Amino acid sequence: IVLTQSPGTLSLSPGERATLSCRASQSVGSSSLAWYQQKPGQAPRLLMYAASKRPIAIPDRFSGSGSGTDFTLTINRLKPEDFAVYYCQQYGTSPHTFGQGTKVEIK
């Protein structure tokens, strides 16, 4: 399954909302889709799994939605620490593919 993320780069100001898209080339079974955040020099961090479930340590300004082939990660009220690269990943079928990433940068 090929995952295509858009846009490639999102330029926003702190306090704004970010909407990131992840589109799959075929249906992702059981909404087996995750989102990760990666900051420079750091390992990725799990933000969302099963399309819309947040790990306990992730703030509620992060939300995920979608099913089938279209998924969205929304970040409300951007904070300075949210500017990073975000990747989606499907884990319903092998290989467990990643999208190419969306960079959220400060405008």
Place this chain on the structure above:
Amino acid sequence: QVHLVESGGGVVQPGRSLRLSCAASGFTFTYYAMHWVRQIPGKGLEWVAVISYDGRSKYYADSVKGRFTISRDNSKNTLYLQMNSLRTEDTALYYCARGGWMQVWSELDSWGQGALVTVSS
């Protein structure tokens, strides 16, 4: 607290072999699937391989199939990646990551800091 530490990276010539290790602590390693993911510096993430909690099931990316082998030693809480016939395009930072509890079809909820592999003559 989950802790994953990769080791074994380095510089190797094309066609040669290298084995990465990932030492796990802070959780019951025996019950979790484990993954390798790589990242060319400045580029995106590429999933490499996964192994089930008991080592019986293994899946690979097409780009490494037949050259890389994922394995684990549950008595040592250690994950391995044997990389043979290395190519320049295998140059990347290799992360180990924890997968699902007793299943390979799951998100990656904890990551190590990575081991850098450079394939160059």
